[in-house]
Amino acid sequence: xSTTDPHSPPFKIQVAERVTRLPPYLFGxxxxxxxxxxxxxxxxxxxxxxNPSDPPPEIVIEKLAEAARDIDNHGYSxxxxxxxxxxxxxxxxxxxxxxxxxxxxxxxVCLGSxxxxxxxxxxxxxxxxxxxxxxxxxxxxxxxxxxxxxNVIALEVANSDQxxxxxxxxxxxxxxxxxxxxxxxxxxxxxxxxxxxFFDEVVKLAKRYGFMxxxxxxxxxxxxxxxxxxxxxxxxxxxxVGVEFTTMSKGYNMAGWRVGFCSGNAEMVKALATIKGYYxxxxxxxxxxxxxxxxxxxxxxxxxxxxxxxxxxxxLCEGLSRLGWNITPPKAGMFVWAPIPELWRLRMSTMxxxxxxxxxxxxxxxxxxxxxxxxxxxxxxxLVENESRLRQAVRQIKxxxxxxxxxxxxxxxxxxxxGRS
Numbered sequence: 468x469s470t471t472d473p474h475s476p477p478f479k480i481q482v483a484e485r486v487t488r489l490p491p492y493l494f495g496x497x498x499x500x501x502x503x504x505x506x507x508x509x510x511x512x513x514x515x516x517x518n519p520s521d522p523p524p525e526i527v528i529e530k531l532a533e534a535a536r537d538i539d540n541h542g543y544s545x546x547x548x549x550x551x552x553x554x555x556x557x558x559x560x561x562x563x564x565x566x567x568x569x570x571x572x573x574x575x576v577c578l579g580s581x582x583x584x585x586x587x588x589x590x591x592x593x594x595x596x597x598x599x600x601x602x603x604x605x606x607x608x609x610x611x612x613x614x615x616x617x618n619v620i621a622l623e624v625a626n627s628d629q630x631x632x633x634x635x636x637x638x639x640x641x642x643x644x645x646x647x648x649x650x651x652x653x654x655x656x657x658x659x660x661x662x663x664x665f666f667d668e669v670v671k672l673a674k675r676y677g678f679m680x681x682x683x684x685x686x687x688x689x690x691x692x693x694x695x696x697x698x699x700x701x702x703x704x705x706x707x708v709g710v711e712f713t714t715m716s717k718g719y720n721m722a723g724w725r726v727g728f729c730s731g732n733a734e735m736v737k738a739l740a741t742i743k744g745y746y747x748x749x750x751x752x753x754x755x756x757x758x759x760x761x762x763x764x765x766x767x768x769x770x771x772x773x774x775x776x777x778x779x780x781x782x783l784c785e786g787l788s789r790l791g792w793n794i795t796p797p798k799a800g801m802f803v804w805a806p807i808p809e810l811w812r813l814r815m816s817t818m819x820x821x822x823x824x825x826x827x828x829x830x831x832x833x834x835x836x837x838x839x840x841x842x843x844x845x846x847x848x849x850l851v852e853n854e855s856r857l858r859q860a861v862r863q864i865k866x867x868x869x870x871x872x873x874x875x876x877x878x879x880x881x882x883x884x885x886g887r888s
Contacts, residue, residue: 485614494837497821501831512860514848515831517655517801519720521775523761524768527721530760534753544749547740548576548728552755555762556713556728564698572733573706575740578750580685580712580727583739585611586746587681587710587729590738591647592617598647599634599678603835603842605655608683612647620645623841624659631668638676645678648709653686653696656838656847657804658797660694666702673708679735680709688718688769690799691777700731710735717801718769719761726750726758776801779850779857786861790868803848804835811868812844814875821846828867830860 497515504511522528534540547553553570560566568574577583584607592598592615600608602621609619620641622633638644650669652661666682673680682699690696699711710731716722729739783803784796793806806812807820815823821834833849835842852860 485616488613489610494833496818497825497831497834500822500825504825504829509829511825511829511831512852512856512863513831514852514857514860515833516851517717517849518851519717519722519801520851520853521720521772523720523724524765526764527719527757527761531753531757534756537753540752540756542752544752544755546743546747546749548574548749549752549755552576552759552762555759556730559762560698560700560730564701566698566700568700568706568730569733573730573736575729575736575743576750576755577712577727577729577739577743578747579716579725580683580714580729581607582725583727583729584608584681584683584712585614586742587712587735587739588612588615588617588647590742591615591679591735595643596646597641597643598649599637599645600649601630601651601654602840603656603838603845605651605683605838608649608651609839612649617646621839621841624651624654624657627659627661627665631665631672634669634672635676638672638678644676648673648678648680649683650680650699651683651685653690653797653799655685655800656802656833656835656842656845658800658802660696660798663697663701666697666699666705669699670702670704670708674704678708679732680705682709682711682731684711684713686717686800687713689773689776689801691773691780691796692798694798696799706731708732710739715758715761718772719765720772721758721761724754724758726754776850779852779854782854783848783850783857783861786858787864790861790865801850803850805846805848807844807846808868817843817845823871824864824867827870828863830863830867 501511553574553576556574557568557570560568588611592612594616596617597620598612598617599620599622601624604621612619620637622630624630669680684698687696699705710729713728715726729736780796780803784794787794787805792808797803807817811820817834817836821832824830824832833847835845835847
C-alpha cells in the first residue's frame with residue numbers, strides 16, 4: 468500500500484553542484500560499443516585504455532601471498548603508508564634522481580596516484596581558486612579540480628618553451644593569480660617529454676608568481692631509446708613549491724594493486740594526509756609489503772618492461788607509417804599519439820573516426836577529443852597488446868579505411884589516399 472501523499476510534489480534528488488559541473492563521459496560511446504561487441508563474441512583489439520596486460524614479477528606476487536597469510540596484516544593500516552615502504556620510496560628517489568627526501572614528512576602512500584592527486588586538489592583548492600593544467604589533458608587533471616569547486620585554465624604543452632611563456636603570461640594577467648600548476652611529463656596523452664632545465668624554469672616561475680606545483684610523474688619508469696624522464700623534485704628549490712606523484716601501475720605492472728606515492732613539500736604532504744585521514748584507513752598492508760619487495764628487488768624487471776613497450780611502439784608506429792600516417796614515435800609512456808590522416812580529419816570528427824575504427828575495424832582507440840579541444844585530430848593508442856596483436860590492429864585499420872574509402876567514392880565524394888600495402 469502506497470503511503471505517498473497524492474497532493475505532495477514529486478520527490479526530487481538534488482545532487483551537489485560539483486557533480487553537475489562534470490561533463491558527460493566522452494569515451495562512453497566507445498566503451499559501450501566495445502562492451503556490446505565483446506558480449507557478442509567479437510574479437511576487438513583494445514588500444515583504448517593504458518591497462519597493463521603483463522603480470523608483476525613473480526617475486527612480488529609471492530611476497531603478497533606470503534604477507535596475506537600473516538594475520539597481523541589484516542587490520543587497519545596507517546593512512547599515510549607503513550614506514551618501510553615510505554623509506555623505500557625515498558631510497559628510490561635518491562638512487563635514481565639524487566633527491567633526498569625525509570620519509571617521515573615528505574613521502575606519503577596513496578591508493579594509486581590518481582586518488583592522491585584528487586585528494587590533494589581537495590586539500591589545496593576551493594571556490595575562486597584557479598589551476599593551470601596541460602592541454603590536451605588527462606581527464607582527472609581537470610575534473611579533480613572541478614570537484615574541488617575551483618577553476619581551470621588549460622594551456623597547450625606541444626611546445627615546451629611556449630608553454631612556459633604562456634604560464635608566465637597567465638600569471639601576469641590573471642587576478643587572483645593561479646594558485647596551482649599541474650605538470651605531467653612524460654605527458655599523457657601526447658607523450659611530450661622535457662629535460663631537467665624545463666623544471667628549473669618552472670621552479671623559478673612558481674617562486675616569482677606564488678603558485679604551487681603538482682607533478683604527475685606516472686610514466687617515470689617507461690622510457691625508450693636511452694631517454695630518462697627527469698623528476699621535477701630534482702630541480703633546485705622544487706621541494707619548496709611542490710610535490711610529485713608516482714605510481715607502481717605502469718613499469719611494475721601493478722595497476723590493479725593501486726599503489727601510488729606523493730613526495731615533496733612537507734606542508735603539502737601533511738595537507739594530503741589530513742584529507743586522507745577523513746577518507747580512508749590506508750592500503751592493505753600485505754600489498755604495501757609486496758610493494759617494498761618490488762621497489763627493492765625488481766629494477767631489472769622494470770627496465771625489461773620498458774624494452775617490451777619499446778618493441779610494441781616500434782611495431783605500431785612502423786605499421787601506421789606504412790599506411791601513410793604521419794607518426795612520431797614517443798620517447799616515453801605507454802601510448803602513441805597519432806594524427807588522423809588529413810583527408811579523414813576533413814570528413815569527420817575525431818570521435819566519429821574512432822567509432823568507425825571500432826564499428827567496422829574492431830579496433831578500439833581513444834579519440835583525442837576526449838582529452839579536450841587540443842586533442843581534436845588525434846588518436847591515443849595504447850601499447851598494452853603484444854606485437855602480433857598490434858600488427859593485426861594495423862591490418863584491420865587498413866582494411867577499415869579501404870572499405871570506408873570505397874563507400875565514400877561510391878557516394879560521389881573526391882578520392883582519398885588511404886595508404887600503401
